[in-house]
Amino acid sequence: MHFSVFYERACERKGGEAAMRAMLPEVVSDKELAKVTDDRVLSLMTHCIFRAGFVWQIIDRKWPQFEEAFSGFVPLYWQQVPPERLEELAQDERIVRNFQKIITVPVNARMIVEVSEEHGSFCKFLASWPHDDQVGLLMFLKKKGARLGGNTGQYLLRMLGWDGFVCASDVLTALRNFNLLDASPTSQKGLKQIQAVFNHWHQETGLPRSHISRILSYSVG
Numbered sequence: 001m002h003f004s005v006f007y008e009r010a011c012e013r014k015g016g017e018a019a020m021r022a023m024l025p026e027v028v029s030d031k032e033l034a035k036v037t038d039d040r041v042l043s044l045m046t047h048c049i050f051r052a053g054f055v056w057q058i059i060d061r062k063w064p065q066f067e068e069a070f071s072g073f074v075p076l077y078w079q080q081v082p083p084e085r086l087e088e089l090a091q092d093e094r095i096v097r098n099f100q101k102i103i104t105v106p107v108n109a110r111m112i113v114e115v116s117e118e119h120g121s122f123c124k125f126l127a128s129w130p131h132d133d134q135v136g137l138l139m140f141l142k143k144k145g146a147r148l149g150g151n152t153g154q155y156l157l158r159m160l161g162w163d164g165f166v167c168a169s170d171v172l173t174a175l176r177n178f179n180l181l182d183a184s185p186t187s188q189k190g191l192k193q194i195q196a197v198f199n200h201w202h203q204e205t206g207l208p209r210s211h212i213s214r215i216l217s218y219s220v221g
Contacts, residue, residue: 001178001180002204003205003215005219006215006216007219009219009220010216013218023214023218024210024211024214025210025211025214026161027161027163027208027210027211028161030128031127032161033126033160033162034121034123034124034127035123036121036123037121038075038112038121038122038123039072039073039075040073041075041112041122041123041160042073042074042075042105042108042109042112043066043067043073044156044159044160045104045145045148045156046066046070046073046104046108047059047066047159048148048152048155048156048159049101049104049146049147049148049152050066050098050101051155052150052152054096058096062094062096065094066094068094069089069092070089070095070105073105075109075116076113077109078105078109079106079109079112079113080106081105081109086103086106089102090102101147103146104145104147107145107146108148111144111145114144123160126157126160131162131163131164131202131209132195133195134164134165134195135188135191135192137153137157137164139188141153149186150186151166151167151168154167163208163209163210164209165194165195165198165209165210165213166210166213167191168213170216170217170218170219170220171213171216171217172185173220174216174217174220175194175216177220180193181193198212198213
């Protein structure tokens with residue numbers, strides 16, 4: 001299946017090629033990504049985790065207060081935070097008081113610190129990961145981090161500007177409509193099917209994988 005089929009449909013649905021392309025997500029270079037500091041990574045991880053299963057606009061609106069409550073998300077502090085600090089946050093009205101999500105912060109902070117000790121920073125590690133193996137990176141985040149499985153890890157990479165796909169419902173519909181996906185998108189088999197399709201279309205078009213992902217969603221949404 002040539003990607004031009006989806007591209008043309010997306011252009012039709014979004015008011016023309018120029019209008020559609022103006023709506024595509026930003027992709028940063030590996031060099032730019034490597035400059036992102038570890039505190040911003042922990043902040044974005046936590047942002048994505050709190051968004052999951054909740055109204056995104058509420059989390060986005062309250063995020064400056066989250067930054068205050070979590071003192072800027074410095075991983076070296078949060079990896080060994082005293083338990084009583086976490087209990088205080090569970091009563092802090094500045095944030096959404098979901099304790100199961102609050103306790104992901106020290107787990108993810110430890111992951112970030114460990115990766116940074118080996119690679120110089122977490123985003124230097126991300127910048128070195130091959131874009132044709134997003135599945136491997138997602139498995140790493142799920143195994144080493146907390147609540148970073150499913151689409152949460154995918155949205156984290158998108159927010160950081162790492163070039164990859166997001167298994168949004170419209171993307172999955174587009175793939176299934178053309179028999180390009182016959183397994184669960186949460187299984188390794190399904191993710192590898194999706195990866196193979198995106199790698200093929202990237203080679204065919206030269207488009208970033210994140211743009212291919214968004215265009216797919218526009219073709220049916």
